[in-house]
Amino acid sequence: MSEIRKHYFLDEYCIIASGRSKRPSAPKACAEESSSASCVFCNGHESQTPAATAVYKKGQILKDTDGERITDWDVRCIPNLYPALSPDAPDAGHMVFEVKRGYGFHEVIIENPLHQSRLHLFSDEQVLLLMKACRDRVMHYQSQEGIKYVSLFKNWGKKAGASLEHTHSQLIAIPLMPSSVVKEKKAMAELESCPYCKIVERERGTERQVYENRHFILIAPYYSRTPYEMWMLPRQHVNHLSAFNDDMLLSLGDCIRKAVYLLDRTIPELAYNYMFFQVEHDLSYHFNVRIAPVTSIAAGFEKNTEIYINSVPPETAVEHLLEKEL
Numbered sequence: 001m002s003e004i005r006k007h008y009f010l011d012e013y014c015i016i017a018s019g020r021s022k023r024p025s026a027p028k029a030c031a032e033e034s035s036s037a038s039c040v041f042c043n044g045h046e047s048q049t050p051a052a053t054a055v056y057k058k059g060q061i062l063k064d065t066d067g068e069r070i071t072d073w074d075v076r077c078i079p080n081l082y083p084a085l086s087p088d089a090p091d092a093g094h095m096v097f098e099v100k101r102g103y104g105f106h107e108v109i110i111e112n113p114l115h116q117s118r119l120h121l122f123s124d125e126q127v128l129l130l131m132k133a134c135r136d137r138v139m140h141y142q143s144q145e146g147i148k149y150v151s152l153f154k155n156w157g158k159k160a161g162a163s164l165e166h167t168h169s170q171l172i173a174i175p176l177m178p179s180s181v182v183k184e185k186k187a188m189a190e191l192e193s194c195p196y197c198k199i200v201e202r203e204r205g206t207e208r209q210v211y212e213n214r215h216f217i218l219i220a221p222y223y224s225r226t227p228y229e230m231w232m233l234p235r236q237h238v239n240h241l242s243a244f245n246d247d248m249l250l251s252l253g254d255c256i257r258k259a260v261y262l263l264d265r266t267i268p269e270l271a272y273n274y275m276f277f278q279v280e281h282d283l284s285y286h287f288n289v290r291i292a293p294v295t296s297i298a299a300g301f302e303k304n305t306e307i308y309i310n311s312v313p314p315e316t317a318v319e320h321l322l323e324k325e326l
Helices: 018-022 122-143 179-189 195-203 246-266 300-305 313-323
Strands: 002-006 013-017 052-059 060-062 075-079 100-101 105-110 149-156 168-174 209-214 216-219 229-234 272-277 288-293
Touching: 013 168, 052 122, 075 122, 100 209, 122 149, 122 168, 122 246, 195 216, 195 229, 209 246, 209 313, 216 246, 229 246, 246 272, 246 288
Parallel strands: none
Antiparallel strands: 002 013, 002 100, 052 060, 052 075, 075 105, 105 168, 149 168, 149 272, 209 216, 216 229, 229 288, 272 288
């Protein structure tokens, strides 16, 4: 059962999802070899998961049926077995404080059929297909009635919240706009021009630039909350994945792959999260992806003030990340 509960007096929400406590615990974060024999995400184990909502196979987009599961796939999208939100959520009932029905969608995007596959080793063809799948699934859920925002993210490693080792990402479609995005949009509206466009202009060629390709720039932001945090920004203003052509998708995937590769090379098996930030119907928003390595735990000061203490300046982080590139 899921409920969306509102803060006492701020426009902030939390999801109470008691069913999530039943999900499996993660193995050690990919630091030791594990067998695919018991992995439900591996090719050949399709019957152990819910029926796929979309299966990408040899250039086609297919769908499982109740009686038949598609095998030998390239990317497979399935409903999360322990969803934070559900389209079939019951009414929330009446409470003293504000609560909403836990309506929404929670999907897992299994990025590769091979258990030992790693995102930083994907070919251009594989990374483009993954980005296409992400674009398709975001657009699909963004079009569902009552959905206001689709959160697309990846958890890698137990410390980052991954419950299974097999490489995958997730999306959660929710019936409200996150307060963080609302605050960001409000701040942007008070400026004369897009702040992200200015960041791209000012950070290109600086000591905080990590990588650049045809459509994207990868930086360690001046405002880095955690060591080795990186932002991926399109060089041209675009607000949402739905506006990306295939060439832009490949550039995005290449940028993500590069960031993950550099992290893994610098600190092997480092847990991380990356998150997509986008707003579909607001052309003033600037699409971005942020990767946040898990190097420490937010303690009392951070939770009390929302001011984060970062022990590795972004300029130093870039030196470490690019140390072997020269």
